[in-house]
Amino acid sequence: MRDLVDVHTHTIASGHAYNTMMEMIRAAQEKELEVFGITEHAPQMPGSCQLIYFHNLRVVPRQHGNLELLLGIELNILDEKGTVDMSQEDLAQMDLTIASLHIPCIKPGSREWNTECVVNAIRNPLINIIGHPDDSRYPLDNEAIVQAAKEHHTLLEINNNSLNPNGYRQNARGNDIEILNLCKKYRTPVIMGSDAHFFTDVRNHERIYPLLEETDFPEELVINTDKGKIREYINKYR
Numbered sequence: 001m002r003d004l005v006d007v008h009t010h011t012i013a014s015g016h017a018y019n020t021m022m023e024m025i026r027a028a029q030e031k032e033l034e035v036f037g038i039t040e041h042a043p044q045m046p047g048s049c050q051l052i053y054f055h056n057l058r059v060v061p062r063q064h065g066n067l068e069l070l071l072g073i074e075l076n077i078l079d080e081k082g083t084v085d086m087s088q089e090d091l092a093q094m095d096l097t098i099a100s101l102h103i104p105c106i107k108p109g110s111r112e113w114n115t116e117c118v119v120n121a122i123r124n125p126l127i128n129i130i131g132h133p134d135d136s137r138y139p140l141d142n143e144a145i146v147q148a149a150k151e152h153h154t155l156l157e158i159n160n161n162s163l164n165p166n167g168y169r170q171n172a173r174g175n176d177i178e179i180l181n182l183c184k185k186y187r188t189p190v191i192m193g194s195d196a197h198f199f200t201d202v203r204n205h206e207r208i209y210p211l212l213e214e215t216d217f218p219e220e221l222v223i224n225t226d227k228g229k230i231r232e233y234i235n236k237y238r
Contacts (some may be wrong), residue, residue, distance in 0.1 A: 001212070004204045005224040007037025007070055007096060008131060008157065008193030014040045015047025017197035020022070028198040029067050034227040036202070037070040039098050042084040044076045044105045045198070054090065062095070068227065070236065072096035074131055075121075076105035080113055082120025096234040097155070098193075099124075100131030101138045111139040122148045128234045129191060132159035133179065136171035146182040155223060155233050156183065161195035163207035164206035173211070180215040191223040191230070 010017035011024055019027075021038060028036035041048035056070045072094040073083035076156040084091075084099055091097055099121045101114070108114060119208060121127050133145055133156060149156050156179060160173035183190050192205040205224070212222070223229045 001190070001210070001219055001222065002225045003203060003205060004034040005191070005230055006033055006076070006194050006196070006205075007035065007039065007230065008074075008098060008129070008159070009036070009038050009189070009196040009202060010040060010074075011038060013049045014197070015045070015055060016051070019199045020034045023199050024196070024202060025064055025067065025069065027089040027202040029065060031203040033067060033203055035068045035070065035230060037072060037096055039096065041071045041073045042085040042179050044078065045102060046104050047072050051086070051090065054086070054094065057094075068152040069235050070234065071093040072098065075099040075127070077101050077117050077121050078106055080109075080116045080120065082117060082122070082124055084121065084124070090128060092235060095236040096128050097126060098129040098131040099127045101135070103137065108138045113136045113139060115141040115144050118145055119148045120154050122154045125152070126235060127154060129155045129157055129195065131157050132162050132169065132172075132195070133157070134159060134162045135169040136175060137169070142175065142178050145181055146179065146186055146188050150188040153233065155189060155191045157193045158190050158208050158211070159193050159195050160205050161201070161206050176211055177215060180211060180217050183221060184215060184217055187221065189221045189223055189229075
């Protein structure tokens, strides 16, 4: 499988990642990516950058040799209304947006309540990707999530970092298998994400490939195989 896109990564600006923007860009070039995204954690994440950081991303060149750079944000879903920690006006200025559930920012609730949080985030037309919807600390109705993503033209992420056996997300493999099977059933596209917090993990999707094989997941539903596919989903090209 061609793997040309990785748009979920972080730099030192996020507070708990360990490389500069240029170090991450060079890693993406060395791994021959065609589209590379940096999505710093939004302000409600402890230790991350403030809104002024995102307001000034306009100064950063978006083309580095053959590499297209996308600069965006990983938002925190904050409540059952799908509220996130950036205004609609600011979201529209981001190249791409990811919205995720994070323990420091939202306390897990019931399966129904967690699902409502995510589905209402999906309904926001300026949210492009739902990050790591695979953590059993936040039980979800995966079928409802997949159907909502299909309806609202939002990507669901299969997150390599979640599958790290030393990680803290729970039952990610089982949840990802269920999500992939449902996405295959409903023809809902997915995007692989490294969630790299260190340069060596850029374009590291190695834990995801076996799940795609196990579920016989259609390659045409994997966004990473063609740099043109992601343009249909992100704010920069809308």
